[in-house]
Amino acid sequence: MVSVVAKTSRPRGIRPTRGYRVFQAVNGVVLTVIVVVTLIPFANIIARSFSAEGPIRAGEVSLWPKGFNLTTYGRVMTDSLFWTNYRNTVVYTVVATAIAMVMTTCYAYVLSKKHLKGRGVLVGIAVFTMFFNGGLIPNYVLVNSLGMRNTIWAIVVPNAINVFNLLVMKAFFESLPTELEEAAAVDGMNTYRTFLWIVLPLSKAVLATMVLFYAVSFWNSWFSAFLYMDRQDLFPVTVYLRNMIVGATTGSDNSSSSDFALQVGANIRAVTVVLTALPIMLIYPFIQRYFVSGVMLGSVKG
Amino acid sequence: MSTSRTADPPPDTLSVGVKPERDGRSRRSRPHRRTWRRALRRDWQLYSLAILPLLFFAIFRYLPMLGNVIAFRRYQAGGALLGEYWVGLHYFKLFWSDPTFWQVFTNTLIIGGLTLLFCFPAPIILALLLNEVRVRWMKRAVQTISYMPHFLSIVVVAGIVLDMVALDGVVNQALKAVGQDTVAFIQEPGWFRTIYVSSEMWQTVGWGTILYLAALTTIDQNLYEAARVDGASRWRQTWHVTLPGIRPTMVTLLILNIGSFMAVGFEKVLLLYNPLTYSTADVISTYLYRVGVQGGSFSYAAAIGLFEAVIGLTLVLSANAISRRTVGTSLW
Numbered sequence: 001m002v003s004v005v006a007k008t009s010r011p012r013g014i015r016p017t018r019g020y021r022v023f024q025a026v027n028g029v030v031l032t033v034i035v036v037v038t039l040i041p042f043a044n045i046i047a048r049s050f051s052a053e054g055p056i057r058a059g060e061v062s063l064w065p066k067g068f069n070l071t072t073y074g075r076v077m078t079d080s081l082f083w084t085n086y087r088n089t090v091v092y093t094v095v096a097t098a099i100a101m102v103m104t105t106c107y108a109y110v111l112s113k114k115h116l117k118g119r120g121v122l123v124g125i126a127v128f129t130m131f132f133n134g135g136l137i138p139n140y141v142l143v144n145s146l147g148m149r150n151t152i153w154a155i156v157v158p159n160a161i162n163v164f165n166l167l168v169m170k171a172f173f174e175s176l177p178t179e180l181e182e183a184a185a186v187d188g189m190n191t192y193r194t195f196l197w198i199v200l201p202l203s204k205a206v207l208a209t210m211v212l213f214y215a216v217s218f219w220n221s222w223f224s225a226f227l228y229m230d231r232q233d234l235f236p237v238t239v240y241l242r243n244m245i246v247g248a249t250t251g252s253d254n255s256s257s258s259d260f261a262l263q264v265g266a267n268i269r270a271v272t273v274v275l276t277a278l279p280i281m282l283i284y285p286f287i288q289r290y291f292v293s294g295v296m297l298g299s300v301k302g
Numbered sequence: 303m304s305t306s307r308t309a310d311p312p313p314d315t316l317s318v319g320v321k322p323e324r325d326g327r328s329r330r331s332r333p334h335r336r337t338w339r340r341a342l343r344r345d346w347q348l349y350s351l352a353i354l355p356l357l358f359f360a361i362f363r364y365l366p367m368l369g370n371v372i373a374f375r376r377y378q379a380g381g382a383l384l385g386e387y388w389v390g391l392h393y394f395k396l397f398w399s400d401p402t403f404w405q406v407f408t409n410t411l412i413i414g415g416l417t418l419l420f421c422f423p424a425p426i427i428l429a430l431l432l433n434e435v436r437v438r439w440m441k442r443a444v445q446t447i448s449y450m451p452h453f454l455s456i457v458v459v460a461g462i463v464l465d466m467v468a469l470d471g472v473v474n475q476a477l478k479a480v481g482q483d484t485v486a487f488i489q490e491p492g493w494f495r496t497i498y499v500s501s502e503m504w505q506t507v508g509w510g511t512i513l514y515l516a517a518l519t520t521i522d523q524n525l526y527e528a529a530r531v532d533g534a535s536r537w538r539q540t541w542h543v544t545l546p547g548i549r550p551t552m553v554t555l556l557i558l559n560i561g562s563f564m565a566v567g568f569e570k571v572l573l574l575y576n577p578l579t580y581s582t583a584d585v586i587s588t589y590l591y592r593v594g595v596q597g598g599s600f601s602y603a604a605a606i607g608l609f610e611a612v613i614g615l616t617l618v619l620s621a622n623a624i625s626r627r628t629v630g631t632s633l634w
Contacts, residue, residue: 137590
């Protein structure tokens with residue numbers, strides 16, 4: 001892959017260290033700017049969430065709260081619909097992650113067995129869906145006609161296997177030494193027991209990574225629920241927030257039955273944004289390295 | 303994400319939904335059949351683990367593909383699930399002569415193109431900059447902070463973006479500070495693409511560096527040594543050693559980006575656009591959502607969706623083929 005080697009004939013010499021120092025300084029400045037630009041939206045929304053409605057409307061709140069108060073947090077947190085939807089998000093995330101883990105782990109294990117006849121076809125069945133899908137309308141008709149509308153299954157089942165995650169797990173299982181499984185087979189263990197008691201305990205790290213991948217994506221998802229849920233008490237918190245946002249932008253497509261919050265205060269919206277993102281932002285520093293390792297595992301040639 | 307670079311057959315030649323247990327072709331020759339039987343007897347427990355996942359793929363991935371037949375049939379609400387009768391290419395002709403379709407088609411190409419133009423190279427540049435940082439904690443800090451937006455729900459991102467570009471938001475405050483008039487960004491068709499692409503950049507640039515940083519660590523240090531001996535400057539080292547070193551990663555991600563070109567951030571557009579900005583913001587996927595799900599014209603919307611999906615598949619297959627011939631990197 002690395003085939004090109006510098007072959008300059010002109011003796012230009014190594015750049016003076018002074019030039020490199022200048023570059024380092026410029027690089028530091030550029031990266032600092034990038035960090036600041038990344039953080040401004042976060043700072044802005046947090047500042048808004050602690051500010052009074054008046055200063056926000058007057059355009060005085062930028063990166064620091066004006067008219068600091070906690071009453072908005074109190075108001076959002078005492079809204080029973082908010083809590084119902086928050087609880088729904090937790091339930092949907094837990095159930096969906098559990099089912100997705102079982103499905104993904106089983107299939108990835110099967111795909112990791114190089115000797116298995118028909119393995120190529122099984123892999124192809126999964127990979128093809130990464131590049132071609134049935135599209136919104138057939139899926140919509142299918143989920144509705146299966147009677148999954150207004151049930152948790154509309155969110156969980158159609159998203160039970162993420163092919164990228166599947167390939168990450170497959171790559172991991174393939175990297176495990178085969179000797180242990182062979183020894184287990186010699187001892188008379190069948191495939192199920194080997195899988196449960198030998199392979200899975202060896203895969204705790206990748207299982208944790210996958211749980212995080214799935215949990216974050218289900219926590220953040222909103223569109224399935226928006227599409228298939230009609231009743232407010234079934235919404236996840238992301239749809240609660242969506243209805244607030246869309247109510248706030250002038251004249252959006254307010255066709256859904258759920259625009260209960262047409263004119264909510266800007267500070268209430270900010271508080272809801274913060275509370276929706278909060279759990280993930282809180283655990284983010286601890287889970288970050290798992291995510292990074294998962295992405296890298298996925299890049300290993302499978 | 304070069305995971306799928308396996309030695310498997312190209313997926314487009316698959317006989318969809320045929321389980322290995324029941325391979326009809328195997329009946330042609332006896333030995334072939336016997337190997338299947340032997341494989342089944344030996345590995346039936348493994349195959350059994352694949353049953354539920356295969357059911358999932360059959361019902362929720364491949365059945366909807368077949369469900370696209372409603373694009374060729376007349377569908378009526380409350381009527382037969384797959385439509386009443388065949389109408390051939392009626393719905394395709396219909397959207398072909400629909401000016402709105404061509405407008406959303408153009409919008410899709412423009413937004414997809416701009417996203418590719420800005421959001422594909424940005425992580426490469428950031429990764430190269432990060433790679434030059436010699437202070438450990440500083441590199442760590444930049445990485446941690448720039449990954450953060452990736453973990454936000456698209457709804458949260460939309461909420462933040464809308465607040466920032468609102469009349470009372472920080473962007474207008476900055477405009478006022480330099481003596482400019484305020485702009486109602488979210489209602490201006492001319493600003494939608496800028497808002498879309500920059501928020502996309504904000505959310506994806508940091509996370510996108512991971513694979514490049516990983517690829518950068520695999521480059522043989524001897525190559526830099528050799529380049530230095532040859533008198534190559536830092537720029538030339540970057541150009542002749544670093545970039546070729548991460549080229550496979552670049553190409554793989556480029557192909558994947560091209561594959562999702564037509565499906566441009568549907569959810570984000572849906573959250574950020576409004577009737578005032580339809581002229582620049584409305585893309586194929588949002589249009590077919592409005593026509594199909596909200597308007598109930600399932601057949602018409604399915605026809606558009608099928609058209610979009612086929613273009614997407616064609617794009618990724620050709621990008622893959624071109625890249626395999628020219629640079630030798632491909633997805634499978």
